[in-house]
Amino acid sequence: MSLWEYANPVRFIRLTDRLLPPVAVGALVCLVIGLIWGFFFTPDDYRQGSTVKIIYLHVPAALMAINAWLMMLVASLIWIVRRHHVSALAARAAAPVGATMTVIALATGAIWGQPMWGTWWAWDPRLTSFLILFLFYLGYMALWEAIENDDTAADLTSILCLVGSVFALLSRYAVNFWNQGLHQGASLSLDKEENVADVFYLPLLVCIAGFVLLFVALVFLRTQTEIRARRMRALIARERLA
Amino acid sequence: MKALLWRDLALAVRAGGGFGLGLSFFLIVTVMVPFSVGPETARLSVIAPGILWLGALLACLLSLDRIFALDFEDGSLDLLATAPLPLEGIVTVKALAHWLTSALPLVIAAPALGVFLNLPGPGFIWLFLSLLIGTPALSVIGSFGAALTVGLKRGGLLLSLLVLPLYVPTLIFGAEVARRGAEGLAVETPLLMLAGISAGALALLPFASAAVLRVNLR
Numbered sequence: 531m532s533l534w535e536y537a538n539p540v541r542f543i544r545l546t547d548r549l550l551p552p553v554a555v556g557a558l559v560c561l562v563i564g565l566i567w568g569f570f571f572t573p574d575d576y577r578q579g580s581t582v583k584i585i586y587l588h589v590p591a592a593l594m595a596i597n598a599w600l601m602m603l604v605a606s607l608i609w610i611v612r613r614h615h616v617s618a619l620a621a622r623a624a625a626p627v628g629a630t631m632t633v634i635a636l637a638t639g640a641i642w643g644q645p646m647w648g649t650w651w652a653w654d655p656r657l658t659s660f661l662i663l664f665l666f667y668l669g670y671m672a673l674w675e676a677i678e679n680d681d682t683a684a685d686l687t688s689i690l691c692l693v694g695s696v697f698a699l700l701s702r703y704a705v706n707f708w709n710q711g712l713h714q715g716a717s718l719s720l721d722k723e724e725n726v727a728d729v730f731y732l733p734l735l736v737c738i739a740g741f742v743l744l745f746v747a748l749v750f751l752r753t754q755t756e757i758r759a760r761r762m763r764a765l766i767a768r769e770r771l772a
Numbered sequence: 773m774k775a776l777l778w779r780d781l782a783l784a785v786r787a788g789g790g791f792g793l794g795l796s797f798f799l800i801v802t803v804m805v806p807f808s809v810g811p812e813t814a815r816l817s818v819i820a821p822g823i824l825w826l827g828a829l830l831a832c833l834l835s836l837d838r839i840f841a842l843d844f845e846d847g848s849l850d851l852l853a854t855a856p857l858p859l860e861g862i863v864t865v866k867a868l869a870h871w872l873t874s875a876l877p878l879v880i881a882a883p884a885l886g887v888f889l890n891l892p893g894p895g896f897i898w899l900f901l902s903l904l905i906g907t908p909a910l911s912v913i914g915s916f917g918a919a920l921t922v923g924l925k926r927g928g929l930l931l932s933l934l935v936l937p938l939y940v941p942t943l944i945f946g947a948e949v950a951r952r953g954a955e956g957l958a959v960e961t962p963l964l965m966l967a968g969i970s971a972g973a974l975a976l977l978p979f980a981s982a983a984v985l986r987v988n989l990r
Contacts, residue, residue: 665937669930673920676930685987686920690934693916693980697938700969704941707965708948 537614539757546750554747560740568733584642586734590741592635595663598628598745602670603695606688616753618684619760621691622674623752627745629667636660655705656713662701666694680760773857773865780869783842794874795881798831802885813890820889821899821950827885828878828903829910829943835874836914837931839866840922840985849922853989859982867908867915867978875907891954898953902966906946909970912977913938919981923988942969 536542568586575582605621608614639657640650651657673690677683805823806816843849852862882903883896891899917935921927945966952959 662937662940665933669934669937672930672933676921676924676927682923682987682990686984689980689984689987690920693977694938697941700941701937701944704944704965707962708944 534612534614537612537616539616539761542616543754543757546754550747550750553743553750557740557743557747560736560743564733564736564740568730568737572729572733578646581642581645582730584638585730586737588635588638588642589734590738591631591638592660593738594741594745595628595631595635595660597742598624598631599663599666599695599698601749602628602691606691609684609688610692615684615760616757618688619756620749620753621688622684623756624745624749625667625671625674627748627752629664629671631741631745632660632664632667636664653709654713655702655709658705658709659698659702662705663698666698670694773861776852776857776862776865777869780866781873784838784869784873794831794835795877797834798827798878798881799885801827801830802888805889817890817892817954820886820891821895821954822947823889824882824886824891824899825903825906825943825947825950828875828882828907829939831878832875832907832910832914833932833935833939835870836918836935837921837928839870839915839918841918841927844922844988849985850989853985859985860978863915863919863978863981863985864912864974867911867981870915871908871911875911879903879907892956894956895950895954898959899950902946902949902953902959902963905963905970906942906949906966909942909966909973910939912970912973912981913942916977916981916984919984919988922985942966945969 536545565586569583572583574580602621602624605617605624609618609621636657639660643652644650670687670690673687674683677686802823805819809815809819840849843852853859855862879900883891883900886896886899914935917931917938920934921931924930945962948962949959949966952962
């Protein structure tokens with residue numbers, strides 16, 4: 531029994547069929563609880579007022595935007611090394627989800643920034659590197675769309691993902707150097723003495739769990755769709771040959 | 773490898789297109805800038821380093837698709853791939869040829885175009901140096917993008933979409949060197965970072981480009 535067993539598309543679909551309902555329900559429950567808790571049962575911040583509550587969408591979305599790219603990177607590596615098709619399809623399936631998370635993070639940030647910083651957009655390092663990350667997602671998805679042969683597309687996009695990761699990191703530090711930021715430091719981190727206050731922290735954790743589960747559910751679903759779409763294409767091709 | 777370099781250089785010069793076209797594009801972009809932001813010399817001299825860097829970068833981008841496309845179409849790329857040379861070396865030579873024919877003229881022309889935009893005195897040497905150090909990275913990164921899109925019918929737009937995000941760090945540090953140079957500040961840190969990006973891209977990216985080309989040629 532090893533993880534690689536699920537590189538078999540049939541096994542993968544069987545497994546995800548079983549996992550999908552609990553994960554999806556878990557995502558829904560966490561999001562409903564976390565958002566209602568966060569929006570209605572936490573106090574307003576004494577300086578930011580009620581605008582602080584956008585943190586329950588902004589932080590989890592930003593977190594998932596980066597982690598989706600990381601997941602794509604790992605899946606691409608697995609594809610390059612072990613040539614499991616499911617892995618390449620999972621990377622493909624994660625890209626639009628990650629891009630959407632990036633847009634959510636940017637949009638909620640802008641909505642919060644308008645009353646707080648007095649501007650929708652500032653060329654702050656964090657904001658800028660997120661915008662660049664979004665461009666990387668766009669390029670990655672466009673390359674998948676543009677190539678007709680599935681294996682070629684998987685190879686090329688996975689190499690693009692590797693190179694893109696290096697350059698995305700480089701850009702992150704380059705923009706740090708380039709401009710001083712308005713954005714506050716990290717709201718959450720594992721090695722920090724003090725994170726955001728507990729009243730905000732707990733519902734935030736629930737929301738993050740909800741976003742993670744939502745991401746997993748969406749990736750499962752989209753990977754299944756990709757597998758089935760490819761199967762269908764293969765069937766149609768066989769039909770034509772016969 | 774030397775023969776390949778000469779061949780690519782001769783093709784670029786004789787076939788026309790890439791050589792003069794990028795340069796003319798650079799000139800036109802520079803001339804259009806005052807029309808769009810106004811002719812005040814004070815304002816122009818503030819944005820001059822950035823505009824010249826961006827113009828050079830875009831002009832570089834224009835000729836990228838020619839690195840592999842022509843050879844791919846007439847089949848000589850297949851021959852090169854089966855030749856006893858390592859594909860990594862071929863990719864590097866191709867990028868070098870692109871740099872010599874497309875980027876180097878831009879580097880040399882940039883200070884002259886700086887006059888149009890009223891670039892401050894000390895800025896000229898730093899603009900020239902930053903472009904000289906930074907454009908090899910542009911050529912190498914661009915050849916990776918060109919290798920990715922070589923088999924595609926409408927690769928041009930996609931090529932820009934793929935390559936421009938990869939150009940971000942080079943542009944940031946390159947334009948920063950030129951800006952600081954123009955304002956008379958210390959340029960050492962961004963200059964070293966720029967050189968680091970160029971050296972790193974030159975050392976590592978040919979492997980990625982060659983891998984991509986192998987996929988496209990199979």
